Amino acid sequence: MAKGLIWATAEDMARNRGRVLSLYRQILRSLNSPDLPLNYATRLAKKAEARAIFMVGSEEQSLHNIEDLIDTAEYALSILKKGEIPKHIQ
Numbered sequence: 001m002a003k004g005l006i007w008a009t010a011e012d013m014a015r016n017r018g019r020v021l022s023l024y025r026q027i028l029r030s031l032n033s034p035d036l037p038l039n040y041a042t043r044l045a046k047k048a049e050a051r052a053i054f055m056v057g058s059e060e061q062s063l064h065n066i067e068d069l070i071d072t073a074e075y076a077l078s079i080l081k082k083g084e085i086p087k088h089i090q
Helices: 010-030 040-057 063-081
Strands: none
Touching: 010 040, 010 063
């Protein structure tokens, strides 16, 4: 993310597209893990919440905010892979 100084350009968005889609899919898959102590309804609610977060994040234009959102998604994914639920989404 170096083209736009403060605001994301189309090139910046295209450069991050694969990374964001990968994180999105991995988070949704991780929420299906039998290691997580979630019932079916809670699992569906968490997936809907993740979709909503990514939907709102897709409208972000600030380079710094986009990078922060990606970092947060990577952190949440690492916690989910350990079989835990990140505290901010419980």
